[in-house]
Amino acid sequence: xxxxxxxxxxxxxxxxxxxxxxxxxxxxxxxxxxxxxxxxxxxxxxxxxxxxxxxxxxxxxxxxxxxxxxxxxxxxxxxxxxxxxxxxxxxxxxxxxxxxxxxxxxxxxxxxxxxxxxxxxxxxxxxxxxxxxxxxxxxxxxxxxxxxxxxxxxxxxxxxxxxxxxxxxxxxxxxxxxxxxxxxxxxxxxxxxxxxxxxxxxxxxxxxxxxxxxxxxxxxxxxxxxxxxxxxxxxxxxxxxxxxxxxxxxxxxxxxxxxxxxxxxxxxxxxxxxxxxxxxxxxxxxxxxxxxxxxxxxxxxxxxxxxxxxxxxxxxxxxxxxxxxxxxxxxxxxxxxxxxxxx
Numbered sequence: 069x070x071x072x073x074x075x076x077x078x079x080x081x082x083x084x085x086x087x088x089x090x091x092x093x094x095x096x097x098x099x100x101x102x103x104x105x106x107x108x109x110x111x112x113x114x115x116x117x118x119x120x121x122x123x124x125x126x127x128x129x130x131x132x133x134x135x136x137x138x139x140x141x142x143x144x145x146x147x148x149x150x151x152x153x154x155x156x157x158x159x160x161x162x163x164x165x166x167x168x169x170x171x172x173x174x175x176x177x178x179x180x181x182x183x184x185x186x187x188x189x190x191x192x193x194x195x196x197x198x199x200x201x202x203x204x205x206x207x208x209x210x211x212x213x214x215x216x217x218x219x220x221x222x223x224x225x226x227x228x229x230x231x232x233x234x235x236x237x238x239x240x241x242x243x244x245x246x247x248x249x250x251x252x253x254x255x256x257x258x259x260x261x262x263x264x265x266x267x268x269x270x271x272x273x274x275x276x277x278x279x280x281x282x283x284x285x286x287x288x289x290x291x292x293x294x295x296x297x298x299x300x301x302x303x304x305x306x307x308x309x310x311x312x313x314x315x316x317x318x319x320x321x322x323x324x325x326x327x328x329x330x331x332x333x334x335x336x337x338x339x340x341x342x343x344x345x346x347x348x349x350x351x352x353x354x355x356x357x358x359x360x361x362x363x364x365x366x367x368x369x370x371x372x373x374x375x376x377x378x379x380x381x382x383x384x385x386x387x388x389x390x391x392x393x394x395x396x397x398x399x400x401x402x403x404x405x406x407x408x409x410x411x
Contacts (some may be wrong), residue, residue, distance in 0.1 A: 095113055095114050095280040096111060096112070096113060096114070096279065096280065097111070097112055097113075097114050097121050098110060098111040098112075099121050099124070099125045099128075100268075101125075101129070103129070103132045103136070103269060103270065104132065104135070104136050104140065104245075104246070104249075104269070104270055105142065105270070106269075106270035106271070107270070108128070108132060108253075108267075108268060108269040108270070109266075109268045110124070110125075110128060110253070110257075110265065110266070110267055110268075111265065111266045112124075112257065112262045112264060112265040112266070113262070113263065113264040113265070113277065113278075113279065113280055115261065115262070115263065117261045118260060118261045118262055119260050119261075123260075124257065124260060124262070127256055127260070128253050128256070128257075131249065131252050131253055131256060132249055132253075132269065135165075135245060135248065135249045135252070138163060138165060138166055139166065139169070139241040139245045139248075140245075141189065141198075141199040141238075141240050141241070141242065142199050147160075147162060147163070147166065148166065148239050148241065151231060151233075151239065152189070152237075152238040152239060154233075155236060156233060156234060156235045156236045157232075157233070157234070158232065158233055159227055159230040159231070159232040160230060160231055160232075161229050161230050162229065162230065162231045165248070166231065167226055167229070167231065169186075169241055169244055169245070169248060169354075170186065170224065170226060170231060170239070171226065172244065172354065172355075172358065173185070173186035173221065173244065173358070174186075174221045174224070176358050176359070176362055177221045178221075179378070180362050180365075180366065180374065181334075182220075182333055182334050183332065183333065183334060183362055183365040183366050184243070184333070184358065184361060184362040184365065185219060185220065185221060185333035186221065186224075186239050186240060186241065186243070186244075187218075187219050187220060187221060187223065187224060187237045187238065187239055187240070188219055188240060188331060188333050189237075189238035189239070189240040190215040190216075190218045190219055190237070190238055191212070191215050191216065191219060191331050191333070191336050192240065192329075192331060193215075194207045194211060194212065194215045195207060195327070195329075195331065195337075195338065196320065197318070197329040197331070198240070199240075204320035204322075204327070205322075206322050206327065212336040212337065213336075215336065216336045217235065218235050218236055218237045218238070219237065219333060219336070220237070220333075223235045223237050224237060224239065243357065243358055243361040244354055244357050244358040244361075246269050246270040246271065246272040246353075246357060247272045247309060247311060247352070247353040247354040247355070247356055247357025247358065248353075248354045248357075249269050249270075249272075250267050250268070250269050250272045250273065250274045250309060250353035250354075250357075251274065251309070251352055251353045251354050253267050253269065254267050254274045254276065254353070258276075263276070263277050264276060264277025264278055264279065264285075265277065266285045267353075271311075271312070272309065272310070272311050272353050272356070272357050273287060273309065273310045273311075273353070274308065274309040274310070274353045275287065275305045275306060275307075275308065275310075276306060276307050277306060278306070284304040284305065284306060284407070285304070285305060285306070286302050286303065286304055287302070287303045287304075287305055287310050288300075288301070288302050288303075289301040289302075289303065289310075289312060289347050289383065290312075292314050292344035292345040292385050292392065300385070300394075301383065301394075303349070303404065303407075304404075304407050305349070305407055306407060307351060308349045308350065308351055308356075308403070308407075309349070309350055309351065309352055309353025309354070309355075309356040309357070310347065310348075310349055310353075310356060311347070311348050311350075311353065311356035311357040311359070311360040312345055312346065312347040312348075312360060313330070313345065313346055313360040313361050313363070313364040314344055314345030314346075314364070314385075315328035315329065315330050315339065315343075315344065315345075315364070319338075330361075330364050330365060331365075332365050333365070339364070339365060339367065341367035341368060341369075342367075342368055342386050342387040342388070343363075343364060343367045343368040343371065343384060343385070343386050343387075344385050344386060344387050344392060345364075345384075345385045346360055346363045346364050346371065346382055346383065346384050346385070347360065347382065347383040348360040348363065348380060348381065348382050348383075349381040349382075349400065349403055350380075350381065359375075359380055359382070360382075362374075363375055363380070363382055363384075368384055368386040368395070371384065372384060372395060372397065375397045375399075376397050376398065376399075379399050380397060380399060381397060381399040381400040381402075381403045382396070382397045382399075382400055383395075383396045383397075383400050384396075
């Protein structure tokens with residue numbers, strides 16, 4: 069099992085044309101395959117000077133393999149798992165990409181007063197949603213309190229090229245690693261001369277440019293349903309990453325109560341609010357990925373206020389009776405309008 073196997077099962081954003089088979093004209097190329105416990109798919113416009121598909125695929129898969137070897141919590145030999153197994157007081161040399169993600173995670177944690185936390189893995193394992201879990205269960209208050217002693221960015225620090233921990237905590241990159249991989253792939257494709265593409269990895273996406281007929285890349289946001297896949301909103305995007313977080317496919321029920329896989333680090337327990345899903349658009353897929361998780365934790369009221377204050381382009385879907393109500397931030401509406409006006 070790999071990076072995305074358990075914590076990234078909610079793939080609520082898909083290529084809109086996938087709903088009708090993703091048929092393309094000749095100038096469009098595509099390739100894909102398995103990665104990080106899920107799949108990836110690349111579609112791009114072929115142009116003069118661009119390497120052949122086999123060469124591009126080799127480069128993309130090398131990036132995905134490197135991200136997995138550095139950040140997977142489902143591989144005992146990954147760098148972050150070696151760090152996670154180490155005792156309190158450990159410092160370990162890490163690549164710049166790992167340190168960059170730790171810094172970003174700390175920033176999101178501080179901005180959200182702890183609603184986002186990369187060190188939440190002990191709680192995920194305790195509730196049955198983590199890579200070292202022993203089955204889904206409702207833990208005791210004492211067990212939650214004990215696990216929370218090993219959670220918190222205050223116990224994690226960067227010292228030069230090393231990552232250090234004060235307690236025996238565990239770092240989990242599943243909320244941002246896929247977005248990071250998408251950004252790296254997009255940047256590499258651009259270096260190879262690809263000007264128009266749609267990159268998807270384990271449900272995180274980024275689109276740039278236009279198709280040969282001048283039409284935009286279209287992304288379908290799904291309704292938050294666990295019985296079937298239905299497009300709720302179709303977005304036309306150029307130069308943006310897209311990420312959706314939701315609680316409607318990964319949960320368990322006990323004594324008639326539903327427990328979401330999305331945990332609130334501040335309480336140590338699954339979220340209990342009515343937010344079913346949130347989609348975030350951002351130029352960096354990495355930030356779209358992390359922000360969608362953060363807003364999912366904050367919920368429909370606190371999350372909307374936070375997103376509006378930060379100028380985040382976000383689309384919220386909240387349970388209301390037997391159905392759903394939606395709310396888009398001002399930044400989201402403005403971005404969609406601007407994208408639609410592009411020639």
